Amino acid sequence: MGSSSKKKKEKQKDFQKAKLKVGKTKAKPDNFTDTSFKAKSITLTQQSLTLTAPTTTTQFTHHVSLLGSKSDAQRRDSLAHLTTHLTHSRPGGGPLPQPVSTLLPTLSPLILDGNTAVRTQLLKLLRALPPRDVEDHVAQLLPFIRAGMTHLAADIRVTAVEVLAWLVEVAGSEVVGCAGGWIKTLNCFLSVLGWHTEESSKWSASRAAFGKSGTAGRPVVKVLGVLAEFLEVGIGAEAPQDGDVVMEEGVAVGAAGAAVGAGNWEFPLAQVEAHMLPQTAQPYVYLNLFGQPRDEEGEMYETREDRFRVFAARFLKAVERGVESARQDGGEVGRASSAVGKVLKEALGYARGAGLEV
Numbered sequence: 001m002g003s004s005s006k007k008k009k010e011k012q013k014d015f016q017k018a019k020l021k022v023g024k025t026k027a028k029p030d031n032f033t034d035t036s037f038k039a040k041s042i043t044l045t046q047q048s049l050t051l052t053a054p055t056t057t058t059q060f061t062h063h064v065s066l067l068g069s070k071s072d073a074q075r076r077d078s079l080a081h082l083t084t085h086l087t088h089s090r091p092g093g094g095p096l097p098q099p100v101s102t103l104l105p106t107l108s109p110l111i112l113d114g115n116t117a118v119r120t121q122l123l124k125l126l127r128a129l130p131p132r133d134v135e136d137h138v139a140q141l142l143p144f145i146r147a148g149m150t151h152l153a154a155d156i157r158v159t160a161v162e163v164l165a166w167l168v169e170v171a172g173s174e175v176v177g178c179a180g181g182w183i184k185t186l187n188c189f190l191s192v193l194g195w196h197t198e199e200s201s202k203w204s205a206s207r208a209a210f211g212k213s214g215t216a217g218r219p220v221v222k223v224l225g226v227l228a229e230f231l232e233v234g235i236g237a238e239a240p241q242d243g244d245v246v247m248e249e250g251v252a253v254g255a256a257g258a259a260v261g262a263g264n265w266e267f268p269l270a271q272v273e274a275h276m277l278p279q280t281a282q283p284y285v286y287l288n289l290f291g292q293p294r295d296e297e298g299e300m301y302e303t304r305e306d307r308f309r310v311f312a313a314r315f316l317k318a319v320e321r322g323v324e325s326a327r328q329d330g331g332e333v334g335r336a337s338s339a340v341g342k343v344l345k346e347a348l349g350y351a352r353g354a355g356l357e358v
Contacts, residue, residue: 060085060097067106072115079110079121086128100133108144111163112156119159126163131170138174141167142181149188157192158219165226172233182234182307183297186315189227193220195322224326224336228343235308235347308351319344 018027054062063078086096096103110122134141145167148160164185168175175181190196301307323344326337 056085056089057097064098064103064106067110072118075110075113076115076117076121079118079125083121083125083128086125096130096133100129100137103129104137104140108141111144111148111160112151114153114156116155119156123159123162123166127166134167135171135174138167138171138181139178142175142178142185146184146188149192154219158222161192161219161223161226165222165229168226168229168233172229176230176234176307177300177302179300180298182301183299183310183314185230186311187297189223189230190315190318190322192223193227193322195318218332220326221332221336224333224340228336228339231340231343231347235304235311235350236343304350308347311347312351316344 060082063081066074066078069075069078107122107125110118113119113122141163145160145164148156148163151157151160164175175185296310301310319340323337323341327334327341
């Protein structure tokens with residue numbers, strides 16, 4: 001009897017509700033584990049199991065691989081490391097740890113990066129690249145630059161224009177002479193400035209999208225300055241430099257007026273410079289032997305006369321209207337438009353002197 005009553009009391013305990021007193025906490029269960037303690041630890045961001053430090057080439061390659069990281073800070077820091085290496089760690093301007101042809105496919109998409117600090121650091125890195133190594137790879141950069149110029153974000157458009165300004169500075173003739181470098185880039189300029197033609201109206205950007213009226217003038221001034229430089233390289237009437245050669249009455253004449261090759265080569269040899277080894281990595285790319293068929297926009301316009309004919313037929317009226325409208329706005333925009341108007345005036349005078357239709 002005693003054991004049975006004891007068992008009944010134990011069973012009843014499971015169904016009894018505990019009476020809580022005001023101001024006291026609920027009793028903790030028997031299997032409660034205290035997790036309020038804190039453990040001290042040391043976290044190493046980079047660990048190496050080797051006794052020797054990695055070489056500078058290995059570090060350079062490692063940071064190139066980190067440019068595709070999802071972290072904005074990691075991409076920015078890797079770009080800063082690469083810039084420092086190219087600027088200070090090459091004694092006597094030695095060769096790059098990786099060729100430019102390998103770097104550009106990784107660097108080009110960062111023109112469209114959403115982080116401002118990453119794009120700023122990218123521009124510093126591009127300016128640290130050797131200009132002679134960039135000249136042969138202009139066609140790889142231009143599609144990303146044009147995509148940035150027509151991007152929905154205003155700050156990305158400004159960065160793309162800055163990259164184009166650097167590219168025109170280091171390889172201007174290649175920019176205006178490569179496949180699609182003339183017509184497609186001009187369409188982007190007209191779209192950014194709002195000077196639309198029938199061809200450029202399909203692009204998505206506009207001047208009004210730069211921002212509020214108080215700050216919209218600064219990007220427009222920058223775009224007008226780069227447009228003036230672009231047109232100067234493409235159709236501007238520049239005097240021949242010391243190394244340039246022009247033909248006068250069938251004789252190659254240099255900038256100083258002396259015949260080139262006339263005193264060093266005997267009778268059967270003429271126009272020797274045309275038979276010398278090419279100075280570019282792809283001298284026959286204009287033939288498009290293995291590429292996709294090109295339309296008028298994707299063609300290469302290598303001579304100033306060809307570029308002016310296309311410009312006069314498709315863009316001259318729109319640019320003149322835009323320059324006049326910007327001049328009437330006055331201020332910094334009006335002063336910046338005068339540089340574009342000056343290039344147009346020189347180009348028109350050069351075209352009339354050369355007998356081209358205007």
